[in-house]
Each structure stands twice: as C-alpha cells, then as structure tokens.
Amino acid sequence: MRVTIDAQLDYRFPRECDVLLALRARPGSDQYVAEERLSSTGQSRLLDVRYATQNDRRNWMVAEGEVSIRYTASVEVSRAPLALHGRSVPRRPRLPASVIGYLMPSHYSAGAALENFAWSQFGHLHGGDQVVAMIDWIRNAFTYAPGASNAKTTAADTFASRAGVCRDYSHVLISFCRAVGIPARMVSAYAPGLNPPDFHAVVDVWLDGDWHIVDPTGMAPPEKLVRIICGRDAADISFMTIFGEAELISQSVSARDEKAVEYAA
Numbered sequence: 001m002r003v004t005i006d007a008q009l010d011y012r013f014p015r016e017c018d019v020l021l022a023l024r025a026r027p028g029s030d031q032y033v034a035e036e037r038l039s040s041t042g043q044s045r046l047l048d049v050r051y052a053t054q055n056d057r058r059n060w061m062v063a064e065g066e067v068s069i070r071y072t073a074s075v076e077v078s079r080a081p082l083a084l085h086g087r088s089v090p091r092r093p094r095l096p097a098s099v100i101g102y103l104m105p106s107h108y109s110a111g112a113a114l115e116n117f118a119w120s121q122f123g124h125l126h127g128g129d130q131v132v133a134m135i136d137w138i139r140n141a142f143t144y145a146p147g148a149s150n151a152k153t154t155a156a157d158t159f160a161s162r163a164g165v166c167r168d169y170s171h172v173l174i175s176f177c178r179a180v181g182i183p184a185r186m187v188s189a190y191a192p193g194l195n196p197p198d199f200h201a202v203v204d205v206w207l208d209g210d211w212h213i214v215d216p217t218g219m220a221p222p223e224k225l226v227r228i229i230c231g232r233d234a235a236d237i238s239f240m241t242i243f244g245e246a247e248l249i250s251q252s253v254s255a256r257d258e259k260a261v262e263y264a265a
Helices: 097-103 112-122 127-141 155-161 166-179 258-264
Strands: 002-021 031-048 059-077 184-190 200-207 210-214 226-231 240-243 247-257
Touching: 002 031, 002 184, 002 258, 112 127, 112 155, 112 166, 127 166, 127 200, 155 166, 166 184, 166 200, 184 210, 247 258
Parallel strands: none
Antiparallel strands: 002 059, 002 240, 002 247, 031 059, 184 200, 184 226, 200 210
C-alpha cells in the first residue's frame, strides 16, 4: 500500500530560535520511504541532527520571522492487519537491551493507580490478549474530547478524568502495558483515514520479538499508519519542539492511501 503525505506548517517566530522537527517518515521493516522532500521558506535554515542513527530522522531548523515548512513523501507500507491474540512477551530478564527502557515509568506515563488497576483488571491475561483487553477497556471507558487535556496532562490525569485525545489514550495504554511487563513506546504517525487529518499519537507494543503498532482510539487502521518517530512518551515525539517563541499561522496534514483513492475514483 502506498501512502502519500503532505504536511504544511506556517509559523511566525518573533526572534531567531532553534526548532527541532520530527516530520520525516521513519524507515523500517514494514514501511519503505520511496520519495520525500523537506523544505522551508523565509528566514530559515534546515540542518541535520549530528550523529543521528538511521532511525532518527529529525532535523534542526534555525528560524526567524514568518516561515513555511513543507514535507512531502511517498511511503510503501507493508503491514498485515493487526492480530495480537495469542502473541507472547518474555519475562523481563529475557528482553533485548534495546527495549528495556520502554518498561520504565516516564514523565507522562506513570502512576501507582494505573499500575494497580492494570494488574487487577488484566493480570489474569498474558501478552497480546492483555493488550487487546486494555484497548477495549480504554475505548469503552474514555470519551474522546478535544480540549479535555493539555500539554501537561499525564496518564494519571486522564485515567481519573476518563477523557482526552490520542496522546492521552496512548499514555494510558503505555502505562498499563509497562505495569504488567510489556514494553511499550509512543509513536507519532501519519494516519490515512484520520478525521480531522492531523499528526496522530499511537503505541508500539513489544510482542513475539518485534514491535506491533496499535491505535487505542480506534480512529485509524494500524496497517495504514506511517511511523515518524518513537519515544517513551509525548515529550520524545513532538513534531515540533521550539526553543523560543512561536505563533501558529496555519497547519495542515494530509495522509492518503493511494489505493483507496483509486477505488473511490
């Protein structure tokens, strides 16, 4: 399946500042970046992140005044529809070093109440069956409500309020998974079919020796998602981190499944 991406970000920077961008699709075993272009206009300079690994595709930008940033890409996604039932997770001492960090509490994903609840509600299950039950519980218990949370809202806050948006649903799922010994990381993604179109926060869970992407909101098919960046929680995956002041002028994100577009035509 080919996904076509077009993201346009227009901002005003009152004075020169450094900006860390996470817009470029991440290559992996289940997605191949066939074409891409990242550009900026106005008083801006795009720079590579020094000593970045292959999977770290962030860029620095030095910007001042009115600046337009555009990212276009064509990404081949080869991911089967989600099937988590029966998948297993090894005991913690048998996990690879690269995933151990995703067992640990982080700034937004922690809280004794969530850990205790996860064990009492899902402790009788294992691995993929636990994740499926967690997602079902979140979807049934929570209300998707833009404006119900803000940049400071933690998983514990969302668990108490039972309302939030994609980042909040993901923080709660990550907290549940880590509590029962399933490594989980947060993912920023382009999401064909998401309405309204925007950057989408979802979750990778470590089962059967690999990462599997899930959407706790149920708003986008996991087999169509395009990963951008992964991290411990929202602090690690922001599409734009501004070290200074900025004013949003306009922003648009488009991710289209070209096969679905052809069928519609």
